[in-house]
Amino acid sequence: MKRILVGPFNRVEGDLEVSLDVEGGQIVEARVNSPLFRGFEQVLIGRAAEDALAVVPRICGICSVAQSAAAAGALAAAAGLEPAPNGRLAQHLIQATENLADHLTHFYLFFMPDFARASYVDRNWYASVAGRFTAVKGSANPGVLVARANFFKLIGFLAGRWPHTLAIQPGGSTKAMTPAERIRILAVLRDFRSFLESGLLGDTLENFAALDSEDALRAWSASHSGDFPAFLKAAYDLRLEQIGRASDRYMSYGAYDLFAAGLWQPSLAVDSLSLAKITEDPRHAWMTDSSPLPPAIGQTIVDAEKTGAYTWCKAPRYAGQVVETGALARQVVAGHPLLRDLVLRHGGSVTARVTARMIELATVLPAMERWVREIVLGEAFCNPTDLPDEAQGVGIVEAARGSLGHWLSIKRGRIERYQIIAPTTWNFSPRDSEGQPGPLEQALVGLPAGDGALPTVQHVVRSFDPCMVCTVH
Amino acid sequence: MRVLWLQSGGCGGCTQSLLCAEPRPLFDELRDAGIELVWHPALSQESGEEALQVLSDCADGKMAFDVLCVEGAMLRGPNGTGKFHLMAGSGRPLTEWVERLAAQAKWVFAIGSCTAYGGFSASTPGNPLEACGLQYDTNEMGGLLGKAFVSGCGLPVVNIAGCPTHPGWIVDTLEKLALEGLSASDLDEFGRPLLYADQLVHHGCPRNEYYEFKASAIKQSDLGCLMENLGCKGTQAHADCNVRTWNGSGSCLRGGFACIACTEPGFEAPGHPFQETPKVAGIPIGLPTDMPKAWFVALAALSKSATPKRVRDNAVVDHPVIRPSVKKAGK
Numbered sequence: 111m112k113r114i115l116v117g118p119f120n121r122v123e124g125d126l127e128v129s130l131d132v133e134g135g136q137i138v139e140a141r142v143n144s145p146l147f148r149g150f151e152q153v154l155i156g157r158a159a160e161d162a163l164a165v166v167p168r169i170c171g172i173c174s175v176a177q178s179a180a181a182a183g184a185l186a187a188a189a190g191l192e193p194a195p196n197g198r199l200a201q202h203l204i205q206a207t208e209n210l211a212d213h214l215t216h217f218y219l220f221f222m223p224d225f226a227r228a229s230y231v232d233r234n235w236y237a238s239v240a241g242r243f244t245a246v247k248g249s250a251n252p253g254v255l256v257a258r259a260n261f262f263k264l265i266g267f268l269a270g271r272w273p274h275t276l277a278i279q280p281g282g283s284t285k286a287m288t289p290a291e292r293i294r295i296l297a298v299l300r301d302f303r304s305f306l307e308s309g310l311l312g313d314t315l316e317n318f319a320a321l322d323s324e325d326a327l328r329a330w331s332a333s334h335s336g337d338f339p340a341f342l343k344a345a346y347d348l349r350l351e352q353i354g355r356a357s358d359r360y361m362s363y364g365a366y367d368l369f370a371a372g373l374w375q376p377s378l379a380v381d382s383l384s385l386a387k388i389t390e391d392p393r394h395a396w397m398t399d400s401s402p403l404p405p406a407i408g409q410t411i412v413d414a415e416k417t418g419a420y421t422w423c424k425a426p427r428y429a430g431q432v433v434e435t436g437a438l439a440r441q442v443v444a445g446h447p448l449l450r451d452l453v454l455r456h457g458g459s460v461t462a463r464v465t466a467r468m469i470e471l472a473t474v475l476p477a478m479e480r481w482v483r484e485i486v487l488g489e490a491f492c493n494p495t496d497l498p499d500e501a502q503g504v505g506i507v508e509a510a511r512g513s514l515g516h517w518l519s520i521k522r523g524r525i526e527r528y529q530i531i532a533p534t535t536w537n538f539s540p541r542d543s544e545g546q547p548g549p550l551e552q553a554l555v556g557l558p559a560g561d562g563a564l565p566t567v568q569h570v571v572r573s574f575d576p577c578m579v580c581t582v583h
Numbered sequence: 584m585r586v587l588w589l590q591s592g593g594c595g596g597c598t599q600s601l602l603c604a605e606p607r608p609l610f611d612e613l614r615d616a617g618i619e620l621v622w623h624p625a626l627s628q629e630s631g632e633e634a635l636q637v638l639s640d641c642a643d644g645k646m647a648f649d650v651l652c653v654e655g656a657m658l659r660g661p662n663g664t665g666k667f668h669l670m671a672g673s674g675r676p677l678t679e680w681v682e683r684l685a686a687q688a689k690w691v692f693a694i695g696s697c698t699a700y701g702g703f704s705a706s707t708p709g710n711p712l713e714a715c716g717l718q719y720d721t722n723e724m725g726g727l728l729g730k731a732f733v734s735g736c737g738l739p740v741v742n743i744a745g746c747p748t749h750p751g752w753i754v755d756t757l758e759k760l761a762l763e764g765l766s767a768s769d770l771d772e773f774g775r776p777l778l779y780a781d782q783l784v785h786h787g788c789p790r791n792e793y794y795e796f797k798a799s800a801i802k803q804s805d806l807g808c809l810m811e812n813l814g815c816k817g818t819q820a821h822a823d824c825n826v827r828t829w830n831g832s833g834s835c836l837r838g839g840f841a842c843i844a845c846t847e848p849g850f851e852a853p854g855h856p857f858q859e860t861p862k863v864a865g866i867p868i869g870l871p872t873d874m875p876k877a878w879f880v881a882l883a884a885l886s887k888s889a890t891p892k893r894v895r896d897n898a899v900v901d902h903p904v905i906r907p908s909v910k911k912a913g914k
Contacts, residue, residue: 115672116630116631116672117631117670117671117672117673118624118630118631118634118635118670118671118672118673119630119631119671119672120624120625120627120629120630120634121624121625121626121627121630122625123595123625124590124595125590125591125624125668125670125671126671127671127672143671145668145669145670145671146591146592146658146667146668146677147658147667147668147712148592148704149667149704149707149711149712150703152707152711153703153704153706153707156708157856158856158859160856160857160858161856161857161858163857163858164843164857164858165703165851168594168596168702168703168746169594170594170595170596171593171594171595171596171597171598171599171600171747172594172595172596172599174594174596215599215602219602219625219626220625223628226628227628244628245626245627245628246610246620246626246627246628247610251608251610252608252610252611253608255602255604255608255609255610256608258602258603259602259603259604259605259608259830260831262603262830262831263830263831263832263833265830265833266828266829266830266831266832266833266837267831267832267833268838269833269838270829270833270834270835270836270837270838270839270840271824271829271830271833271834271835271838272599272600272603272829272830273594273596273599273600273747274596274746274747274845275835275838275840276835276838276840276841276843276857276858277838277839277840279803279804281803282804283804283839284803284804284838284839284840285804285837285838285839286804286839286901286902288902412661412711414661414664414666414667422667487902488902490804490901491804491901492802492803492804492901494802494803495803568630579593579594579595
């Protein structure tokens, strides 16, 4: 047996190292190390409760708005407050912009460049894929950077700037849309739709979102040309629809009043979400040992010399089980037939995770077009917030990469405890006290690795779209 | 000009912001200005061993580069080991990589306020992360590289402060360096490029009419000036946010919330809630830059007494309820 250390694992958000035990060219065990510790739960303690809104976006530069929304949700829960209806729509729009932009950034800038590696030089798709997706120099980059920057103008209108806005508040948002802005925001959405339909999919969003089985997807990919069909052709050649299965238990907190919350496993009905079943296990993290604790009473105490630890990430579990979160989880829980079919046939895979992001681009953008029209100009965007001196609150949202939760306790108006479980904390968790490996650790077992191996490991790791800075908050 | 980029104790948001550069796509703009990325952890093709080889060659002086950009605070803990961030695949503290590479760089840029001054990572009481900036511990010189550090071309660390940085601040500073060089006179007292730090966030603020009349917002989403009640430091913060604007036409003030002075050392621990203005006897403690207190108090009293009804009423709602009047010709 040989141990291979893969890192720095670039083109992910933050730093990542993967340790692989390889026998006969195949991975027999994988360990995921999040090598950077951030300490934001300690940064928050003792501050005024509403300061969470200024602090938590800085946990993550790519899911900054999701962090804001989780904190605003926790504060609203603590105050027993509902956002103003316009404010809720504005929050949806701001969050959706970040989430969809992140899906685009992931596909073009982080994920696809691996198909431009020299290992694939003999494949019939190589020349066109390498020309289009090579990092920095590929011909797809200028178009996607312009589309992304233009799309973020929606946040310029409704939240001032991205990342790190203070616009999302427990009572709604700080910026009321003006009549002129509504017109210009609809134009921004049309511009983004045009990019997705002409460049990414080669089809209308509605046609693509209506695909309902793997057979339909395969037939569609053969008859369309665009950047995602180009991926599918390479992916089918490499059989990526059969690679990268993790625990096949999927969790979603639900998003935008559009996608349902719950837990799903192949062939079973959706189980309702119960936050009380969530615990975090510090056994293999460089943290003081304790039994697995619910985050409402969780702790984060560094023990950098702990024996048996190999990461700064704790191991969250749902009812003691390993669950996967992210766009694929959101879509199978919500019941999208294409993604359910992909998982029923092959289990979770690289292809299913990437396809789920595309389905979200195609289904959420039309919802954004509706939300902009549903805003009632002249009505309030923000309800006044009156925070209690003593309270607890939980804020849960779906970030691009999956389920994000903030657990907050306020005492004498100050933050007494703040625990965060981020999407990649779930997906890239280490082993727990029972020895169960985390989702990525499971997904890597059996893959080829070592000298001369294809970059399959790279595809599987990046198929989760990891955000390491969130993981280690 | 060759640029090498590293990330550590930060959120990666300065890179995410940089990718929003306008009007041209970032990679085209840099390439045509003669700026090449040697390696960037979020953007480059090379991974794992290939990436480590590039970094080792640069650190050993075998591969030439010009600018070292570092994004994120320097984490020296626990107990000086740097173990809070060992660079993946290398087993060595990121702080050690930065020290080695800074010794080879012609210029060193701190990207973002964490990297410049320590930022949020350094704000936990007692600083258990032992976090610092490249050349500052909050507002005192020192940091990882030390007060005396100068890079190959004789400059201290260039602090492109901001949380996050505006894409234009980075692109313009790189392009200015490529075009005509950078000298100490291009930087302010905290090492920030004057090309954006010679202004105040207040300049170009669309709420200026409310400011002039001291017509203040009293709750979130109000249109009025955010200085008196809601914690805005735009009159003290050095940056051109309301002139340059973010993500098209945005800025913090345009988004309806306070400037928290994220380009200033120590902004992360203001000593008061971020969205509340600390006051003594009803007067904000943080007065506008260069404004004597007595004048401010006198002017505020005068302007409050002269506030037009339109401005006074619109200040406390989230959309204007009174339009500016229209004069008909001849009247």
